[in-house]
Amino acid sequence: MGEGEAQGAQKVDYAVRLRERRKLAWAVAVGFMSSALLMVFTLGVVTGALTTGAALAVAVAVITLFVAFMLMDIVWEGWGIQLFSVITVIIVMLLMLNIIFGRQVMP
Amino acid sequence: MAHRVLQIKRWLFTTNHKDVGILYLVTALYFFVIAGTLALLFRIQLSVPENDFLPAGKFNQAVTNHGLLMVFWFISPLGFAFANYFVPIQLGAKDMAFPRLNALSYWLLLFGGLLMLAGFFMPGGTADFGWTAYAPLNTETFTPNPGANLVAFGLLMLIASVTVGTVNFLVTIFQLRAKGYKMLGLPMFVWGIFFTVLMMLWAFPSLQAALTLLAVDRILGANIFTAPKGGIIWDHLFWFFGHPEVYIVLFPGLALALDLISVFSRRPLLGRKVIIGALAAAAALSFGVYAHHMFMTGVSLSYLKVHMFTTELISVPFGIITILAILSMIGGAIRLSTPMLFALGSIAVFIIGGFSGVFNSNPVLDIANRGSYWVVAHFHYVMVGAALFALFGGLYYWFPKMTGRMYNETLGKIHFIISFIGFNILYFPMFFLIDMPRRIYTYPEWTGWGPLNFIATVGAFIFGLSHLIMFANLLYSMKHGPRVDRNPWGAWSYEWMVESPPPEYNFEGIPVVQGNRLMVVMANGAKPHVELHEGNHLSPWPLLISLGPFLFLLGLGMWLGQVKFALPLIVVGAIISLYSVYGWFRDDFYERFKFEEPPEYKERWPFTSIHRVKLGMYFFLFGDAVFFAGLVGAYIFMRLEAGATLSGLVTHNILLGLLATLLMLWSAVFMYIAARGAKLGDKTLALAGLSLSTVLSLAYVVVTGLDWASVFAVGFTLADPAIATSATTALAHVLHLLAGLLVALYLTLKIWVRGFTGHVPETLDALAVYWGFLAAISVLVFGVTYVF
Numbered sequence: 001m002g003e004g005e006a007q008g009a010q011k012v013d014y015a016v017r018l019r020e021r022r023k024l025a026w027a028v029a030v031g032f033m034s035s036a037l038l039m040v041f042t043l044g045v046v047t048g049a050l051t052t053g054a055a056l057a058v059a060v061a062v063i064t065l066f067v068a069f070m071l072m073d074i075v076w077e078g079w080g081i082q083l084f085s086v087i088t089v090i091i092v093m094l095l096m097l098n099i100i101f102g103r104q105v106m107p
Numbered sequence: 108m109a110h111r112v113l114q115i116k117r118w119l120f121t122t123n124h125k126d127v128g129i130l131y132l133v134t135a136l137y138f139f140v141i142a143g144t145l146a147l148l149f150r151i152q153l154s155v156p157e158n159d160f161l162p163a164g165k166f167n168q169a170v171t172n173h174g175l176l177m178v179f180w181f182i183s184p185l186g187f188a189f190a191n192y193f194v195p196i197q198l199g200a201k202d203m204a205f206p207r208l209n210a211l212s213y214w215l216l217l218f219g220g221l222l223m224l225a226g227f228f229m230p231g232g233t234a235d236f237g238w239t240a241y242a243p244l245n246t247e248t249f250t251p252n253p254g255a256n257l258v259a260f261g262l263l264m265l266i267a268s269v270t271v272g273t274v275n276f277l278v279t280i281f282q283l284r285a286k287g288y289k290m291l292g293l294p295m296f297v298w299g300i301f302f303t304v305l306m307m308l309w310a311f312p313s314l315q316a317a318l319t320l321l322a323v324d325r326i327l328g329a330n331i332f333t334a335p336k337g338g339i340i341w342d343h344l345f346w347f348f349g350h351p352e353v354y355i356v357l358f359p360g361l362a363l364a365l366d367l368i369s370v371f372s373r374r375p376l377l378g379r380k381v382i383i384g385a386l387a388a389a390a391a392l393s394f395g396v397y398a399h400h401m402f403m404t405g406v407s408l409s410y411l412k413v414h415m416f417t418t419e420l421i422s423v424p425f426g427i428i429t430i431l432a433i434l435s436m437i438g439g440a441i442r443l444s445t446p447m448l449f450a451l452g453s454i455a456v457f458i459i460g461g462f463s464g465v466f467n468s469n470p471v472l473d474i475a476n477r478g479s480y481w482v483v484a485h486f487h488y489v490m491v492g493a494a495l496f497a498l499f500g501g502l503y504y505w506f507p508k509m510t511g512r513m514y515n516e517t518l519g520k521i522h523f524i525i526s527f528i529g530f531n532i533l534y535f536p537m538f539f540l541i542d543m544p545r546r547i548y549t550y551p552e553w554t555g556w557g558p559l560n561f562i563a564t565v566g567a568f569i570f571g572l573s574h575l576i577m578f579a580n581l582l583y584s585m586k587h588g589p590r591v592d593r594n595p596w597g598a599w600s601y602e603w604m605v606e607s608p609p610p611e612y613n614f615e616g617i618p619v620v621q622g623n624r625l626m627v628v629m630a631n632g633a634k635p636h637v638e639l640h641e642g643n644h645l646s647p648w649p650l651l652i653s654l655g656p657f658l659f660l661l662g663l664g665m666w667l668g669q670v671k672f673a674l675p676l677i678v679v680g681a682i683i684s685l686y687s688v689y690g691w692f693r694d695d696f697y698e699r700f701k702f703e704e705p706p707e708y709k710e711r712w713p714f715t716s717i718h719r720v721k722l723g724m725y726f727f728l729f730g731d732a733v734f735f736a737g738l739v740g741a742y743i744f745m746r747l748e749a750g751a752t753l754s755g756l757v758t759h760n761i762l763l764g765l766l767a768t769l770l771m772l773w774s775a776v777f778m779y780i781a782a783r784g785a786k787l788g789d790k791t792l793a794l795a796g797l798s799l800s801t802v803l804s805l806a807y808v809v810v811t812g813l814d815w816a817s818v819f820a821v822g823f824t825l826a827d828p829a830i831a832t833s834a835t836t837a838l839a840h841v842l843h844l845l846a847g848l849l850v851a852l853y854l855t856l857k858i859w860v861r862g863f864t865g866h867v868p869e870t871l872d873a874l875a876v877y878w879g880f881l882a883a884i885s886v887l888v889f890g891v892t893y894v895f
């Protein structure tokens with residue numbers, strides 16, 4: 001039975017059960033981990049430890065991608081979804097970088 | 108009479124991919140006639156110097172709407188008419204993956220186009236800023252024409268249509284191939300559509316971001332595009348979409364031409380895999396060349412050089428494709444039937460168009476050509492020439508399949524010859540008008556541009572009127588043409604294995620591919636397995652769910668233009684919108700609309716174990732990521748321009764921001780838990796997760812609202828581009844969330860009342876992915892707009 005037809009409440013087989021329980025536990029862990037990351041990040045900004053610029057950008061990108069890949073279930077999917085996710089990240093970066101670097105006007 | 112009514116009902120409520128294909132076809136041709144008429148009008152104006160047939164304002168409106176209608180409502184939809192009709196059959200499927208969404212794409216397209224046209228009837232006229240809508244020309248200050256708002260709304264509806272269609276085609280191509288049908292064996296046309304929708308997926312959201320910001324400018328009085336460098340951010344967002352868009356226009360036709368060449372020279376295509384690779388390379392590169400449209404904006408040269416280099420690279424894959432297409436014909440038993448003539452014509456003009464493009468890619472040369480009729484010639488050679496000729500070839504090619512009757516071959520050939528000659532008389536002189544600027548409504552005598560323009564206008568009439576031959580031919584043959592059997596061309600893709608016209612579900616049984624042959628087998632070796640797929644193909648909701656927003660936006664546009672009767676339209680539109688959403692959900696609640704092909708009869712590589720609803724959600728979000736990237740990118744741009752005085756740290760309360768983000772984050776965690784509950788069959792867990800998630804996300808909305816209220820209370824306004832762009836981002840996020848909450852509410856009710864029936868677990872799983880996406884976006888928004 002594929003993922004498709006998980007119908008009756010009783011007939012969920014053991015493998016699916018195990019997998020879903022593991023995903024559930026991970027989601028809670030991810031919730032705490034990313035909350036902590038966000039708080040540390042905010043603290044860093046408020047105290048001035050995290051100065052603007054590259055460090056900030058990297059921190060934001062890392063936390064965003066962490067949340068996206070974990071909570072969007074991408075880590076649990078097959079390579080097809082993962083490939084498309086990575087392409088999307090590249091395209092998003094491409095747009096951002098173009099906007100940032102294609103901004104200076106010639107003297 | 109009753110029969111009539113049934114017919115009308117069928118066309119309005121249909122969700123069958125072939126009916127939808129026909130609707131697309133008729134609609135595309137209708138917009139072709141309108142946009143073509145506009146072209147003839149402004150060609151008359153340009154035919155002689157100092158003409159006063161159309162005044163400047165009318166001229167600009169005609170040019171603008173001509174461009175927009177041709178690109179968005181004619182060429183692309185024509186390609187998708189065939190894609191709708193034939194891709195499922197070519198895959199060995201009985202319909203698209205989401206038939207109702209397919210109908211929805213169509214109605215959104217139609218009503219979007221009607222909104223565009225309504226712009227003409229607004230007092231003060233419609234959009235006149237060219238199809239690229241360059242900023243700040245597109246803003247209220249420079250284009251007060253109220254019709255321009257309707258144009259922007261029409262485009263937004265089109266984008267909605269494209270988004271839905273894109274997701275649908277991707278899931279269909281990935282998951283509905285007949286068992287045994289490998290990706291590499293698909294016809295070139297399917298490959299062309301595949302790359303087209305991929306480009307659409309990642310390109311259109313950038314335009315969506317641009318238009319959303321424009322709407323904020325025009326309606327809420329922000330100053331994003333009137334800001335000192337507002338024009339440049341428009342350029343980025345527009346051309347990040349715009350360059351892929353020109354390939355989006357090209358690919359269906361180009362790929363179709365390749366299929367036609369192979370069928371009519373009775374040879375397999377040479378280097379099929381190389382061609383597929385070349386298409387992939389061109390599609391990928393298309394996202395990295397767009398600044399060649401910005402050579403004149405004054406953006407720094409070192410940045411432009413990168414794009415110049417990639418632009419020159421892009422001619423390589425196209426060169427390979429053309430050469431292989433030509434080599435494929437050598438030694439074949441070529442038959443010059445009408446479709447083949449059009450395919451050959453398409454390749455021929457594509458070569459000229461492609462060459463002229465390479466010249467444009469050099470900033471130095473381009474400074475001379477820029478904004479001149481040379482560019483107009485270039486892109487008409489590729490867009491009209493390559494795309495339109497190939498697709499008209501397709502219309503002749505598939506006509507017998509769609510109608511069961513043959514068109515008149517002689518008239519077809521005459522149509523080709525006249526239109527091909529007319530086309531070249533129309534556009535070739537423009538290569539010589541290299542010193543004549545585009546978008547001027549008239550020119551003085553001494554320029555010497557008169558004669559060439561006159562020739563072009565004559566060509567325009569020949570080209571334009573030549574299509575009447577086609578219309579007459581096809582309309583007559585539809586009723587009176589000789590009957591044909593399944594495969595008049597001796598072609599090998601699978602639409603030719605079924606009757607002409609194909610039966611409602613294409614295959615009466617289960618299509619399976621073995622070797623290169625398609626066979627229709629029966630489940631259990633018994634009678635055809637009809638009951639598997641015999642759903643009800645009718646649904647009124649796709650129509651109504653598009654009609655509602657149409658009326659609403661029309662009313663809004665009229666209200667902004669101070670036209671009477673706007674308010675009733677707004678109210679009626681809102682009511683229809685709400686009612687039709689309710690109706691769609693109600694149908695799903697009672698599972699009235701069912702259509703699904705059993706996954707075990709399908710080839711689903713590489714997405715073998717993921718449900719189509721979730722897969723569709725993923726694709727939607729991959730596109731949506733670019734939408735948010737565009738909005739956030741615009742904020743970064745404006746913030747860098749504004750300097751630290753408008754930093755989020757100054758404008759926002761960072762602790763409120765943190766609180767909001769944490770609320771959103773945990774809302775996503777609980778939605779994820781709810782989805783696990785559904786998979787585990789645990790009703791309590793699912794309902795608890797759903798309700799907690801709902802409460803937390805509502806709290807998120809409230810906190811975000813409070814925070815923004817305090818920003819405005821301190822005296823910041825939308826007049827600041829940095830504020831306007833970040834406010835738009837926040838608004839877009841909240842609207843996404845509210846739309847999601849509707850689905851969450853529906854799922855809560857359904858699980859509560861009916862339990863895990865139908866696709867509830869899969870839908871909830873997909874919704875959790877959506878929530879995870881929104882959490883990631885809110886982290887991004889917090890990290891960028893509050894902190895930076």
Ligand code: HEM
Pocket residue numbers: 239353354356357399400418419421422425460461462463464465466467468469473476477478482485486489490494
């Ligand atoms: C073979 C490779 C191609 C190259 C190297 C190329 C290059 C260029 C360049 C550099 C420009 C900018 C010219 C200017 O504005 O001064 C341009 C404009 C344009 N190209 Fe191409 N092009 C190619 C193929 C195509 C194709 C296949 C299409 C469409 C099917 C297309 C459609 C357009 C359009 C619509 C414009 C004008 C946009 C506007 O309104 O400003 N091009 N091309």
Ligand SMILES: [Cu+2]
Pocket residue numbers: 349350353396397399400
């Ligand atoms: Cu381009």
